[in-house]
Amino acid sequence: MKLPNLSLFQDASSAFHIFRQLLQLNANLNHLTFSLLIKACLSSTSRECGSPTTRLQANQIQTQLLKRGIHQFLYVNTALIDLYMKHGFTTHAHLLFEDMPSKDVVSWNVLICGYSQNGHPHHALQLFVRMLRECFRPNPTTILSLLPSCARRQFILQGRSIHGFGIKVGLSLDPQLSNALTSMYAKCDDLESSQLLFEEMADKNVISWNTMIGAYGQNGFLDKAVLCFKEMLKEGLQPSSVTMMNLMSANAVPDTVHCYIIKCGFTGNASVVTSLVCLYAKQGFTDMAKLLYECYPAKDLISLTAIISGYCEKGDVDSAVECFIQTVQLGIKPDAVALISVLHGITVPSQFAIGRAFHCYGLKNGLSNDCLVANVLISMYSRFDEVEAALSLFFDRSEKPLVTWNSLISGCVQAGKSSDAMELFCQMNMGGQKPDAITIASLLSGCCQLGYLRIGETLHGYILRNNVKVEDFTGTALIDMYTKCGRLDYAEKVFCSISDPCLATWNSIISGYSLYGLEHKAFSCFSKLQEQGLEPDKITFLGVLAACTHGGLVYVGMKYFRIMRKKYGLMPSLQHYACIVGLLGRAGMFTEAIEVINNMEIPPDSAVWGVLLSACCIQQEVKLGECLAKKLFLLNHKNGGFYVLMSNLYAIVGRWDDVARVRDMMRYSGGDGCSGVSVIEVTPLRDMNNNLCPSEVCFNTSTWQHLCL
Template identity: 75%
Template sequence: MNVASTFYSSTTRTASNLSFFHSLFLNARYPLSIFRQLLAFNSNPNHLTFSLLIKTCLFSSPTSPFQVFQIHTQLLKRGINQFVYVNTSLVDFYMKLGLTNHAHQLFDDMPHRDVVSWNVLICGYSQNGHPYHALHLFVHMLKHCFRPNQTTIVSLLPCCGCHELILQGRSIHGFGIKAGLSCCAQLNNALASMYAKCDHLEASQFIFGEMADKNVVSWNTMIGAYSQNGYLDKAILCFKDMLKEGFQPSPVTMMNLLSANAIPATVHCYIIKCGLINDASVVTSLVCLYAKQGFTDTAKLLYKYFPTKDLISLTAIISSYSEKGDIESATECFIQTLQLDLKPDAVLLVSVLHGITNPAHFAIGCVFHGYGLKSGLTTNCLVANGLISMYFRFDEIEAALSLFYDMSEKLLITWNSVISGYVQAGKSSEAMELFCKMNTRGQKPDGITIASLLSGCCQLGNLRIGETLHCYILRNKVIMEDFTGTALIDMYTKCGRLDYAEKVFYRINYPCLATWNSIISGYSLYGLEHKAFSCYSKLQEQGLKPDKITFLGVLAACTHAGLVFEGTEYFYIMKEEFGLMPDLQHYACIVGLLGRAGLFKEAVELINNMEIQPDSAVWGALLSACCIQQEVKLGESLAKKLFFLNYKNGGFYVLMSNLYAIVGRWDDVARVRDMMSDSGGDGCSGVSIIQVTSLKDTNNNNTHPSEGYLNTSTWQHLCQY
C-alpha cells in the first residue's frame, strides 16, 4: 500500500498507472487490498484488471464468497461482463470455491460463450463431485453446436470413474475417437485412470501399452491403477520398468506405491534414497501405511521426528491404536491433537469410538461423547452412529435410543446402526419392529439392513420372517451383495433349511470368501463333511485363500464325522501352509476330535503345548469327550481344574452329572446337582426355538415379542414388503 501511495503522490493518473497496479497484482499476497486501493485513487479498472485480479485471487490467500460477490458486482457495474474470457475466469473462480449454483447462473447469463466456457463449467462440476451434471452439460454443449476438444474429454472422464458410469465413459472414449481427437498423453492418462477406477484393468493396460509418448504421469497412472485393484506385485514391477526407462519417480509415484500396501520399510528406504523424505504428502502416506499394517510405534516415531504435523497422520495412528484395543495410547494421541491446535474431526472421533470394545474403557467412551457435545461433532451423522454403536455394544440401549430419537435427520446408515445394535444385543424382535417404522417413514432398506435382519432371524429361529425378507430381496431387486447372500445362507442353515441355503449359494455367480465360509459351516452343522471338503477345494480353485473361519468350518466337519486323520491334517495345513495362528475355537475343535476318538494323551499334550492360554471352551471340549468315552478319572481332574479356575458355567456341572450317571454313580450325580444349585444355576436356562408354525397360527399366537415371536401388527407390516 505504501508503494502505491508513494507512486500516486509523485505522478499523474495515466494509463501507465493502471499498468503499475497490474504489475502489483502479479506478485500480491492480498490482491483484493490492492484492488480496493486502485478504486480509492479513482482509477477505472478494465477487463485486464479483472482478469488479473481473479487469477491472483485463485492462487493467493483464501477468499470468502462475499469477496467474490464484490468482484462480480464491480464487473457488472463497469460493463466488463461483455468479455467472454473474464466471465469464464469468474465461473472458474466460483467453481473453485464450490459455489456451483452461482457459477451455473453466471454461465447462463453470459451473452457469449465459447468452448473454454463450457469446459470450465463441466470441469467444475466434475471436480465438485457432480458427475451427472457434468455429463448433462456435455450433451447440451453438443446440442448447441459447440465442438468439444481434448480438454472437454479429459474433464469428463474422471466423472465416469465408477461402475455405474462405465457405459458413459466408454461412450465418451468412442466419441473422442470418432471426433478425430489426437490421443495425447494427458487424454490417454485420463482414459487409463478412468478404466482402472471401473475395475477394467485390461483396458488400462492396453491404453498404456499403446502410448508412444509416456511421461511420469503415465507411469504414475498405471502404478496407481494396479494399486487400486490390489495388484501389489504388478505395481512394483511397473515401478521397476519406469526406472529402467529412465524416469525419475515423483511424490505421486511413492504415494501410489504406498497405497498398494507395499512393505513400508522397503519403500521408506527408497524414499530416503531418492530424496523425497522431506515431502509432506509422501511422509503422511508412509505414516498411514505403517499404522495400517500395525506398525503403530514406528508410525508414531516417524511422525514425531517429521516437522510437519497434520491431522491425517495422527488420525491413522489413533485408528491403529484403537484397532489394537490400546485406547490409552489412542487417547494420548488425541490429546496431542488438541495441544497442537489441530481441531479433531468426525473421522478421528469415530476411529476412537470403534476401538472401545472393552467394558473397562466405557467411561473413556463417555468422555469422548462429552467432547463431541462440546465441540458440536455429535451433530455429524458418522459420530452419532459411532456413539449409538458403542452404547449398544455395552448394552446401554436407553442411551443409544436417546441419541437416535434426538437426531433431527435420520439417514439410512443411522437406521442400520440401531437395527444392527438391537440384533447384537439379542433383541431381534425390536429390530424387526424398527424396520417396519423405517419403511413407514419412507426410508428404503439396503443390503446392510437386510443382512442385519437376517441375523436376527437366526436368533429368533423364525424361518417365516427370513423367507419374507428373501421375498423382499427378490421383489425389490435388492442386489445380492456378498454380505446379503452370506447372511441369507446363514439364516437358512440355522433355521433348518439347508436345501434353500444351497439354492441361494449356487445362484451367486462369484461368491466371496465369507459366502464360501457360510456354506462350509452349514454343511459341517448338518454332518455333510464331504460337501464341506469339496467347497474348501473349490474356493481355492476360484483363486481365494482360506482364512481362519474357513478352517473352523472344516475342522468342525471333521469333529462331527470323527475324522481324526483329516482333522489333524487340516490343522497342520492351516498353520504350516497358510501361516494362520489357531484361535481358541480351533484348539477346542481339534481337542474335541482327539478326545472323542479316545486319544486323551494326544489331546492333553496339545493343550499343554498351546501357544495361547486355554479357555473354558478348550477344557469343556475335553470334558465332553470324557463323558462320551466314560473317562471318569480324567473327567474329575478336569472338573477340579475348572472349579479352581473359577469358570461359572452350568454346562460343566451338567457334563459331570451326565458322566457320573453313565457309570451309575448316582450319589455323585446328586452331589453335582447340589453344587450347581448352590452356584446359582439349575441347568434349565438354555432355550432352543425354531418356528415351524404357519403365518395363520402365528397371528393367532399372543406370545410377547421378547419370547422370540413378533406381534400381529409387526407381522402385518413385514408381510406388506
C-alpha cells in the same frame, strides 16, 4: 489516477480492500480491473471453499460488472464462472453461463470442468452433449475436463464413447490427454485398456509413468507397480514425489520405499513423509510410523490419525489414546476421522469408560453431530449392551439417514436384542426409508437368534421383489438364516443361485452341512472352494473340524488340523482347539487330547476343558472328569455348565450321592444349570374369516405386513 495491480495480492481480502477503496474514489474501473480482481480471488491461498464470504465477494463482482456494462466481455464472465465453480457454487455459475450474451469453447470447458470437480458427472456429460448440439467444436481441454466425470465403473461406457469421439474428430492424443485416459480406465477397473494406451505412447514422461504406477496400485497389482517403477528408472527418468506416493498407495514394502525416498531426496517433502507414516501404520508397523513421525519436525493431523488407527487395529487402545492426547497438546484439533479411529478400537468391556470419555469429547467439540461419529457411537453402545443409550443417541438426531438406521439395527442384533431390531425396522419402513442389503443382512442375523423362519422368508421375498443382489454378505446371511432355522434345503437353493460365491458364502454352507451332520458335503465344498482359487481361512477350517466332530472322523480331523497350520500357516484359535480336543475325547483318545492341550500356543479356556469333560461323560471317565471339574472350578466357579456335566457323569455310573452333592455345590455357588430356553415359532390363530384372533395380534404378524406392500 494509476490503478494498483490487484493481481499482486495473494490474499483475496487484501485485493478486495483495494477494490473497495477504488469504488469509494469513483475510479474508472474497466474490464482489466475486474479480470485482475478475479485472478487474485482464484489464486488466493487462504480462501475457504464454499464460505459465505466468498459467495458475497463473487456476487459483488458480478453486480459491479452488470452495473458498469462490463458483463459483455466474454473472458471476464468466464473467469467469474471459474471462480464460482472453484468455490462450489455450481448453481450461480450455471445461471451466469446461461445469461452470457456470447459463449466460446473456453467458457463451455470451464463449466464442464467445474461440474466434474464438484462431483456432478451427469451435469458435465449433459453439458458436453448440449455443446455438441449447439455446434461448438470441442478441443483436447474439453476432453480433459470431462474425463474425471467418467472415472468410475458405472460411467465406463460414457468414457469409452468420449475416447472414441476424440479419435473420430481427430483430436491428437498428446501425453496429457493419454495420461488422463489411462487414469480414467484404471479407475473404471479396465486395466487392460490402461496398459494398451500406456504402451502406445511414443513419448512417455514422468507423469505417464506415475499414472501407470498409480493404475496398478489402484487395482491391487503391487508387483506390477514396482516393476513399472523399475522400468521407469531404467529409462533414465527421475522419480517425483508423486511417484513415491503412488508406490505407497499400492501398499509397497515400507522399508524399500523408505530407502528410495531417502535416496531420491524426498525426506523434506511433507506429503511424501505423511504418506510413508500412513503406509507404516497401515501395514501394522505402528511403532515405526510413530518414530518416523516424531523425527520429522512438521506435525499434521493425517499422520497422527493414521498412527491412532494403527494402534487401534492392533488392540493397543492406551497408545492410541496417548497419541490422541498428544494431538490436542500440539494444538492440532482432532477431527471426526481421528475420533472415529479411537472409537473403532473400543472392543472389550474394560475399555468402555474410555469410549464414554471420547463421547464426552465429541459432545464438547461438536464432533458428535457428524453422522459417521454418531453411527460409531451407536455401534459402540450396542456392543456393550447399552441399547438404551444407543436408542437415545439415535432419537436425538434430527436427520436419520439409512446408514444410521443400519447402525442401530445391526447394534441391537449384536447385543442379542433382535426383537428391538425388528421393531426398529418396522418404524423405519413406515417412515418411508427403504432398506438396503446391509439392513436385510442384519435382520436375517436377527432371525437366526429368534428362530423366526417366516420373517426370514418374508425378507427373502422382499429381496426377490426388489431385485436386491443376492451376493456376498446378503446371500451369506440368507444361507445362515435358513440353516439355523431348520431349512437346509432352502439354504442349498440360495447357495446354488449365487453365480460366484465368496469365501464367506462358502464358509456359511460348510457350517450348515456340519451342523446337520453332512460331513461329506462339507468336505466336498471345501475342495470346490479351493478349485475356484479361494484360500480357506480360520472360519472355513472351523466348519470342517466341526463336521469331523459330528461324524467322529478323528484321523480326517487331524489331517485338516495339520493342513490348516502347515499349508496355510493359520494359527488355531481356542475354538479350533476345542473341536480337536472334543473329537479326540469322544473317541476315547484322552492321552492324545491332553497332549494337544499341553502343546497349545495359547492358554486353554473353560470351553476347551469343558469339551473334554463332556467327552468324559460319554466315555464314563470319572477320575479324569473329577480332575477337569476342579480345573474348571478354579477358572470360573459360577459357571453352571461344568456342574451339570459332572452331575451327569456321576449319574451315568450310578453315584447318586455325588450327584446330590454336586447339585448342592452348584446351588450354593450361585451357578444356574437348571434354566434353559427353547424357541419355537407358532403360527397365529385365525377365525373363520381368516382374521387374526385379538390375542394373536402381535409384532410377528401385523407389523411385518409393511414388507409385503
